[in-house]
Amino acid sequence: MAGSRCGAYWLFKLIYIAFLLCFIAVFIFWLIFRPKEVEFHVTDATLTQFYFNTTNNTLYYNLSANITLRNPNKRVGINYNSIEAIAKYQNKLFSNVGLTPFYQGHKNTSILRPVFVGQKDMSLRARDRSKMDEEKSAGVFGIDIKLSVQISINYGKFKTFKFEPTMIYCPLKVPLSDNGTVAEGFKTTQCDDVNFFSYPDDTD
Numbered sequence: 777m778a779g780s781r782c783g784a785y786w787l788f789k790l791i792y793i794a795f796l797l798c799f800i801a802v803f804i805f806w807l808i809f810r811p812k813e814v815e816f817h818v819t820d821a822t823l824t825q826f827y828f829n830t831t832n833n834t835l836y837y838n839l840s841a842n843i844t845l846r847n848p849n850k851r852v853g854i855n856y857n858s859i860e861a862i863a864k865y866q867n868k869l870f871s872n873v874g875l876t877p878f879y880q881g882h883k884n885t886s887i888l889r890p891v892f893v894g895q896k897d898m899s900l901r902a903r904d905r906s907k908m909d910e911e912k913s914a915g916v917f918g919i920d921i922k923l924s925v926q927i928s929i930n931y932g933k934f935k936t937f938k939f940e941p942t943m944i945y946c947p948l949k950v951p952l953s954d955n956g957t958v959a960e961g962f963k964t965t966q967c968d969d970v971n972f973f974s975y976p977d978d979t980d
C-alpha cells in the first residue's frame with residue numbers, strides 16, 4: 777500500500793518536472809525566434825488647413841504625414857497586406873485613407889505618406905470647441921493618426937498565415953501652417969502599441 781503510494785508520488789513528481797522542462801524549452805525557443813516588433817515613427821506632419829465652420833458644423837482639413845516603419849529583424853520579412861490610415865480629432869474620426877500594400881525586407885525601413893484632405897460634417901460639443909479654440913490660438917493641434925495594419929510574415933521562403941489586424945496609435949501635436957508659411961517644430965513622435973508578435977494588454 778505505502779510502496780505504491782510512494783511510487784505514484786514519484787511518478788507525479790517526474791511528470792511535473794518533465795512538464796516544467798518542456799515549458800522552459802518552449803519559452804526559450806519562443807524568446808530566440810520571436811520576431812522583434814516593427815518600430816513606427818511619425819517623422820513629419822504638415823497641417824495646412826484645420827478649420828471648423830460652426831455655421832454648418834463642417835471641419836475643413838489638409839494634413840499629410842511621413843511615417844517610417846523599421847523592420848529590425850534579420851530573418852523576417854513582412855507583408856503589409858492592408859494598411860488603413862485613420863485621422864481623429866478629439867477622438868472623432870474625420871478622415872481615413874487606404875494605403876498601398878507592400879512587402880518589407882529584413883532590416884529595412886519603409887516610409888508611408890498618408891494625405892488627409894477634404895471636409896467632414898461632424899458635431900463638436902461646446903467643450904470640444906473651446907479646446908479647439910485654445911489649440912488654434914496656440915497654433916498646434918492634437919491630432920491622432922491610427923494605422924489599422926494587417927500583416928503576414930516571411931521566414932525565408934516560408935510564409936505564415938495572416939495575423940489579426942492591429943491598431944497602431946500615433947498621438948501627434950501638429951503645428952498649423954496656414955498663410956503659406958511652413959510651420960517648424962513638429963517633433964518626431966514614436967507610435968504606441970505595436971503588437972504584431974506579442975499580445976497587447978488592451979487593443980485600441
Ligand SMILES: *[C@@H]1O[C@H](CO)[C@@H](O)[C@H](O)[C@H]1NC(C)=O
Pocket residue numbers: 819820841842889
Ligand atoms: C516627408 O516627405 C516629403 C515628400 O513627400 C519630403 O519632401 C520631406 O522631406 C519628408 N520629411 C521628412 C522629415 O522626412
Ligand SMILES: *[C@@H]1O[C@H](CO)[C@@H](O)[C@H](O)[C@H]1NC(C)=O
Pocket residue numbers: 829830831832
Ligand atoms: C461657413 O459655412 C456657411 C454655410 O455653408 C457659409 O455661408 C460660410 O461662408 C462659411 N464660413 C466660412 C468662414 O467659410
Ligand SMILES: *[C@@H]1O[C@H](CO)[C@@H](O)[C@H](O)[C@H]1NC(C)=O
Pocket residue numbers: 832833834897
Ligand atoms: C457646409 O458648407 C459647405 C460649403 O460652404 C458645403 O460644401 C457643405 O456641404 C456644408 N455642410 C453642411 C452640413 O451643410
Ligand SMILES: *[C@@H]1O[C@H](CO)[C@@H](O)[C@H](O)[C@H]1NC(C)=O
Pocket residue numbers: 822824825838839840893
Ligand atoms: C494641401 O496642402 C498641401 C501642402 O501640404 C498643398 O500642396 C495642397 O495644395 C493642399 N490641398 C488643398 C486641397 O488645399
Ligand SMILES: *[C@@H]1O[C@H](CO)[C@@H](O)[C@H](O)[C@H]1NC(C)=O
Pocket residue numbers: 880881882884885886
Ligand atoms: C530595402 O528597401 C530599399 C528601398 O527602400 C530597397 O531598395 C532594398 O532593396 C530593400 N532591401 C531589402 C533587403 O528588401
Ligand SMILES: *[C@@H]1O[C@H](CO)[C@@H](O)[C@H](O)[C@H]1NC(C)=O
Pocket residue numbers: 955956
Ligand atoms: C500672412 O502672409 C503675409 C504675406 O506673406 C504676411 O504679410 C502676413 O503677416 C501673414 N499673416 C500671418 C497671420 O502670419
